[in-house]
Amino acid sequence: MKKKNLYFLLNISIIMLIIIFIIIANKKFDSYVIRILNLCAIYIILGVSLNLINGFTGQFSLGHAGFMAIGAYVSALLYMSPELKEENFFITPLIWPLSVIQIPFVFSLIIAGLVSAGVGFLVGVPCLRLKGDYLAIVTFGFSEIIRVIFNNLQNVTNGPIGLKGLPIYTNLWWSFGIAILTVLVVKNLINSSYGRALKSIRENETAAEAMGVNLFFHKSLAFAIGAFFAGLGGALLGSFIMTVDPNIFSFLLTFQLIVIVIVGGLGSITGTVISAIIITVLMEILRSVEAPMNIFGLHVPGIPGMRMLVFAILLMTVVLFFKKGLMGKKEWSWDGLLKKYFPDNER
Amino acid sequence: MTLNVFLQNLSNGISLGFLFALIAIGYSMVYGILNLINFAHGDIFMMATFFAYYAITFFSLPWGLAFFVAIFLTILLGVSVDRFAYRPLRNSPRISCLCSAIGMSFLLENFAIVVFGGRPKAFFRPEIFTKMHIISGVRIHSVSIITPVIAILALLVLTYIIHHTKVGLAMRAISRDFDTANLMGININKTISFTFAIGSGLAAIGAILWALRYPQIYPYMGIFPGWRAFAAAIMGGIGSIRGATLGGFLVGVLSIMIVVFLPALAGYKDAFIFIGVIIVLLFKPKGLFGEE
Amino acid sequence: MSVLKTDNITMQFGGLTAVSNFIIEVKEGELVGLIGPNGAGKTTIFNMLTGTYKPNKGKIYFYDKEINGKGIDRITSLGIARTFQNIRLFSDLSVLDNVKVGAHVHIKSSVWKTIARWPSYLYEEENIHERAISLLKVVHLENLKNDLAGSLPYGEQRRLEIARALATSPKLLLLDEPAAGMNPQESKDLMEFIIEIQNRFKLTIILIEHDMKVVMGICKRIIVLDYGITIAEGNPIQIQNNPEVIKAYLGVEATYA
Numbered sequence: 062m063k064k065k066n067l068y069f070l071l072n073i074s075i076i077m078l079i080i081i082f083i084i085i086a087n088k089k090f091d092s093y094v095i096r097i098l099n100l101c102a103i104y105i106i107l108g109v110s111l112n113l114i115n116g117f118t119g120q121f122s123l124g125h126a127g128f129m130a131i132g133a134y135v136s137a138l139l140y141m142s143p144e145l146k147e148e149n150f151f152i153t154p155l156i157w158p159l160s161v162i163q164i165p166f167v168f169s170l171i172i173a174g175l176v177s178a179g180v181g182f183l184v185g186v187p188c189l190r191l192k193g194d195y196l197a198i199v200t201f202g203f204s205e206i207i208r209v210i211f212n213n214l215q216n217v218t219n220g221p222i223g224l225k226g227l228p229i230y231t232n233l234w235w236s237f238g239i240a241i242l243t244v245l246v247v248k249n250l251i252n253s254s255y256g257r258a259l260k261s262i263r264e265n266e267t268a269a270e271a272m273g274v275n276l277f278f279h280k281s282l283a284f285a286i287g288a289f290f291a292g293l294g295g296a297l298l299g300s301f302i303m304t305v306d307p308n309i310f311s312f313l314l315t316f317q318l319i320v321i322v323i324v325g326g327l328g329s330i331t332g333t334v335i336s337a338i339i340i341t342v343l344m345e346i347l348r349s350v351e352a353p354m355n356i357f358g359l360h361v362p363g364i365p366g367m368r369m370l371v372f373a374i375l376l377m378t379v380v381l382f383f384k385k386g387l388m389g390k391k392e393w394s395w396d397g398l399l400k401k402y403f404p405d406n407e408r
Numbered sequence: 409m410t411l412n413v414f415l416q417n418l419s420n421g422i423s424l425g426f427l428f429a430l431i432a433i434g435y436s437m438v439y440g441i442l443n444l445i446n447f448a449h450g451d452i453f454m455m456a457t458f459f460a461y462y463a464i465t466f467f468s469l470p471w472g473l474a475f476f477v478a479i480f481l482t483i484l485l486g487v488s489v490d491r492f493a494y495r496p497l498r499n500s501p502r503i504s505c506l507c508s509a510i511g512m513s514f515l516l517e518n519f520a521i522v523v524f525g526g527r528p529k530a531f532f533r534p535e536i537f538t539k540m541h542i543i544s545g546v547r548i549h550s551v552s553i554i555t556p557v558i559a560i561l562a563l564l565v566l567t568y569i570i571h572h573t574k575v576g577l578a579m580r581a582i583s584r585d586f587d588t589a590n591l592m593g594i595n596i597n598k599t600i601s602f603t604f605a606i607g608s609g610l611a612a613i614g615a616i617l618w619a620l621r622y623p624q625i626y627p628y629m630g631i632f633p634g635w636r637a638f639a640a641a642i643m644g645g646i647g648s649i650r651g652a653t654l655g656g657f658l659v660g661v662l663s664i665m666i667v668v669f670l671p672a673l674a675g676y677k678d679a680f681i682f683i684g685v686i687i688v689l690l691f692k693p694k695g696l697f698g699e700e
Numbered sequence: 701m702s703v704l705k706t707d708n709i710t711m712q713f714g715g716l717t718a719v720s721n722f723i724i725e726v727k728e729g730e731l732v733g734l735i736g737p738n739g740a741g742k743t744t745i746f747n748m749l750t751g752t753y754k755p756n757k758g759k760i761y762f763y764d765k766e767i768n769g770k771g772i773d774r775i776t777s778l779g780i781a782r783t784f785q786n787i788r789l790f791s792d793l794s795v796l797d798n799v800k801v802g803a804h805v806h807i808k809s810s811v812w813k814t815i816a817r818w819p820s821y822l823y824e825e826e827n828i829h830e831r832a833i834s835l836l837k838v839v840h841l842e843n844l845k846n847d848l849a850g851s852l853p854y855g856e857q858r859r860l861e862i863a864r865a866l867a868t869s870p871k872l873l874l875l876d877e878p879a880a881g882m883n884p885q886e887s888k889d890l891m892e893f894i895i896e897i898q899n900r901f902k903l904t905i906i907l908i909e910h911d912m913k914v915v916m917g918i919c920k921r922i923i924v925l926d927y928g929i930t931i932a933e934g935n936p937i938q939i940q941n942n943p944e945v946i947k948a949y950l951g952v953e954a955t956y957a
Binding site: 115121187190191193194195197198199201202203205206209210212213316319323327364365366367369370372373374376377380381384 | 439443444445493496497500502503504506507508510511512514515517518519520521522526627642675676678679682683685686689690693
């Protein structure tokens, strides 16, 4: 059969497998394992969306936490019931009409994503002329400004207290579903003429422009789509941990995403997916190192800060010795697999 | 708002400004020579306070000696950070250096948490630094007087080094044109190490003065002054020592004045700093005062 | 109607005037050479034509349409393409992808249709692929199509740059020192190559070059620039015997040699 149809069938099979996996997981797995699976999926969404901006388009943005915060707040403020809102906003009441609105989770997600995308676009505009370090600083600045604003707008975000007791809408269907969507959208974008244009900007902006690539449009595109999925990720995270407050979306979070993207390879979706899973699991394992343990009756005190120290060392190691990360710019693809095992097939 | 209160706040702002200037110079010099924003600089500042703290409490050194030891150790730390985290990436793409700097920053912070503990410690303050002086009705903390004196001394020494020594000449040459300086036989690595040494040394001096004024030290303490000083360096024109100093003042005085005159907006203090940085980077990338 | 017409364009940087009152008119199908000593302003003129610089004075007309001050990518989409003096390829992209980027400027499918893999997009993508392959065949690089552009030897990188520029479907092609670093045999091949692509793609070409064999060999008309001013214009024979030109290149004494 034609190659294209074969690949399509293979992709559908993978998705079917994932669906079956989720059904089994929901029935049989321990809630702790399910928690980790959800986190893996959320970090895949966040990592892949960051890689679109940083890795494929070469715009090293440190502002991802800001987009996540927007997504988290917008969605929460939309799906929370008026009663829950009244409970939370006990110092200053929430402004109208937010105080009375309540819409289903799915719509709140879509709106959250769109608002984040809008902000992503706005952040991208001034960054058009900036490169390297300066771009990083400005995007970081935006992220911090967003955090400070959310920390202060008592009547909209409830200030530093944040929103608590959020209903848990995030489950394996949502997290894996959106993760698959993110990977598909970014993959389809990257493996297209627009994707080549984005990569050309990363490689050599001057030449890209000379070849007719509109820098404004394409950089904005990367920021908007990256921010859209970051917003979804933030919304999912909020409903998952039942809390949305300004301190969750700090530079620490962006740093973790940067580590995921660098370790996986700045130009590889496959790398980011694998890396997100590995690092999420690693984070959980290290969490136990930070808490005190009982080993054979000996009380071993926890070592706080160990988790992030290991992360920092991991990042330094990769940056210094494994510059291309796990996959570099390579992708795992049906095509590549085919070539490996059936090398006589040629396009 | 009486004149006295105003002057008091002003003197606070000026002395704070000097502190920011001392730290900002480190950012500026490293950027001028390497085009790298040393994210770890604020954390090197933090380490200085801990070096001094342990020198006094653990090794029972007299505070004068302890301070010098701390400065020396900080210089060693700064040079090592360059040697092991930045030098290997000299010829790599900029993003690698950026990631290395960010990683180094987190590494130092969390190393401090693991080894020193996250809880704030009380920095030892010798008698003479805790006195309050009253000059024509205005209450000024002794640290507020000593800070400008020491800072100005340090700046004078720095200016002498930059303009009247071979090393200083080398540093200026590398800032102008990296490749030509290399071809002219200037030892790039040594000069860069020296730059980090100076920057770290000044940061250490600033750190001790800071700890004398705000005697609570903890692993994340470098973040606040680090970003303020960084903003100062950017606004003054990164790469320029004069700019860093002027920027330091601007940020120091503004920080205090905003809280005093616009208390309603105090919560947005951090945001203003970043808005300032963003505006400068977008519209006047060479800084408010132009490039040196 | 001429392909390109400039009307006294001038470029100043601060106190320095790089190009002064430059006038040129190029008709369809011409192959014009632009020569002059280093620093004469030739690349500056290319930069003005492609939109990298906006002329301080004067206007540029492309098929009678004013283009000065328009964006670089816009001008490329109108039909002007260029190669660079120092090669600017997309090193980490494949040879094939490099060429395909050139085709992006004329894409009709929207981002939505692209992501959704709409049939109209798939059709366009197929066309881009076929065209890129055929362009690579023209420059004899189709066997290296999956190699990384950065791994190619110098001469082949130059040819790739030209293929990439051709992918933008230009009507006017600006070549900036395409023969730089080439040995005599390679230069000779280049000369034939330029004529071939000119005929095949019906191009108008302006060529900056220092290699006089190439210039005199293929350019029917040559413009000579010195210190930003046009000092001579004519066919190869006229230029070779023009005392001003000789003076500019070799100094005053040479005119009396």
